[in-house]
Structures are given as C-alpha cells and as structure tokens.
Amino acid sequence: MKKIQIDNRKLVHNYCEPYIIAEIGANHNGDMNLAKEMILSAKNAGADCVKFQSWTSKSLIAKEEYERNQVYNDSKKKHFGSLKEMVEKYALTDAQHKELRDFCENEEITFASSPFSEKEAKLLNDIDVPFFKIASMDINNLTFLREVASYQKPVIISTGMATLGEIETALNACYKEGNDKIMLLHCISIYPPLYEDIHLNNITTLQRTFDVPVGFSDHTIGTSIPLASAALGACIIEKHFTTDKDLPGWDHEISADPKELKVICEDSKNIVNALGSYKRIVSEAEESKKLRFRRSLVVNKDLNKGHVLTKDDLSAKRPGTHIPPDQVNFVVGRSLKVDVSNDDLIKWELLN
Incomplete structure (x- = not known):
C-alpha cells in the first residue's frame, strides 16, 4: 500500500484516518480578518x-469570459458587481499568502492553496507549502x-x-518529472451534484x-456523502468551508459550517x-x-435421580456459564446423579 507524507503531521494512505482539508477557497471574500476567523474555526x-x-484576475479568466459574464444571476453572487470585480476582490496578494x-x-x-499558474505555484513553493493541490480544471493542463x-x-x-485516460495522462506527466508523491481525489465538478451523479x-x-492514495473532494450539501467516502477508504476529504452559509460569495451555500465540519472530522x-x-475477531x-448473554441447558421440570434425559426435558436459558445448547446431543441419553428441580442449570458433574 502506497503511503505519502503529506505534511509533518500526517502519513496518508488508503483507509487511513482521513486527512481533512477545509477548503476556504475564496470564501474569505477578500477580508483577511474573515480568513483568519475561518482558519481558527476550521x-x-x-x-x-x-x-x-x-490566482489573479489575469491568471484565471480570459477577456472574452469576463465580457460574457459581467454579472452572476444568483443574488448572493452579484452582490457588488461584475465577474472581474469579484475575481479582483477575492484574489490574495503575495503578501496575504505569506x-x-x-x-x-x-x-x-x-x-x-491551489495554484492556477506557474507564477502562483512558485509563490507557494517559496513560502514552503507542504503539498500542492491541483483543481479539476487543470488535470489536462500538462505543462x-x-x-x-x-x-x-x-x-x-x-x-x-x-476520464480514466486523462487521469492516467496527468499522473504520467508528474511521474516523468521524477515525482511519485501523487494523490487523486474523486470529484464531481457540480455545485452541488445530484446524488445519482x-x-x-x-x-x-x-x-x-x-x-x-485516493480521497474525495466533496461538493454536496451536508455530511453524509463525505462520511460515506471514508467507509470506502478515502484517505483525504476536502470540503468547502465557511463560518456562515448566508455570506455573499461563490461557495458559501454549498460549504460546511463549523458544526458540519466537526461531524466530518470526528465521525x-x-x-x-x-x-x-x-479477519473475524x-x-x-x-x-x-x-457468560451473561448466551444460554445454558436447563431442565424444564422436576426430575428424580436416575432419570434418563430426553430433549423434551431440556430448555436453554441465560446465563451462558454452563453446558451450551450446541452440546445438547452429549447430554441427551445420560442419567441424573441427583434430583433436580425445574429451571435448574445442568452441570456435567450432575450426569452419569
């Protein structure tokens, strides 16, 4: 089983206790105080x-996309203007990264952090992030x-x-650089996805x-699906995170709040x-x-010394401290050494 040291606190492999990534993303809304509040809450x-x-407004989106998406239709997302204005507002500066x-x-x-260009990858390497996270959109961005x-x-x-072919190509691109410390996250890039998808x-x-090592990047609402992924051996669970689902912005509505994230982390x-x-243990x-919950053989009537026991003379009741019911065939046909009363436990020393 392949194991990868993801940071100085966690060795990751399939079926390990999941490494939990609280995906703040752009949920800080460009507010450093809110970003720090989210960090502490996570x-x-x-x-x-x-x-x-x-990312920056130049590294993420082309001019044509900005022109086509001047505003979002969702009331929370268009809270202060155009797509470009929102991207510029939510982008972290180099100094803010540090x-x-x-x-x-x-x-x-x-x-x-997830870099979206070579320049941002260099920045993250310079500030010594322990790992890189590549967004789904860049799996075919081989350079x-x-x-x-x-x-x-x-x-x-x-x-x-x-596709599986694209995933294989992405892995091979990394391997050709001599880097075999690669992990995958199963992910559905819909916010939120239908359960059947x-x-x-x-x-x-x-x-x-x-x-x-394979984990799960979750875009569902709630905790049930990421917890189900843990049962399938997901070694990483990435979940969008916010301190308040009603905050304006892109991903707050589908993010886990502190109570939900705690459930995911613990459960x-x-x-x-x-x-x-x-192995059956x-x-x-x-x-x-x-001894308390299993049954032992008992007599179901008063019987005299010398009586030869039949199945009709016997029942099985708690506790399980004496002759178990699966040994009844070794009891039937044997005679009693002493008189016994209804509901008495049968003991080997009472039998001839």
Missing part, C-alpha cells in the same frame, strides 16, 4: 489543513502539471470532469486502477476505526459478555 472543528486558492501561511503556522494548522510536479512535493489532483464507487476504481475517523479487520469484551 482548526477548532478538527481539520488538518485549511486550503485557499491562488500572512496567512504565518498565521496558520502559529496556530499549528497546515496552510495550503502546468509538470511544472508543479518538478518541485518534488506531494501533489493532490482533483479528477472532476476527467456522485458515484462514490469511483474511489475504489481509482484505488485499483492507479495504485495511489470519519470513527468510521475508519470501526472498519477494522477483514471476537473481542475480549464480547468474550466476557458470552
């Missing part, structure tokens, strides 16, 4: 990492993938919108096909621990419980 909920997005990295380091939670992989740090690639079993498909670990072994606690 840490308190139990997240291993907070992740942002690294400020947030330092804040996370001081608070002992991992800082990470960019090779550049990111060349830094020889772990790379997590989301697979939304991608999620296909969580693809986690198993990716594990078996590519023999790499995903419980699920992995509960999966346990494929009876625990010490269950062994001791057998």
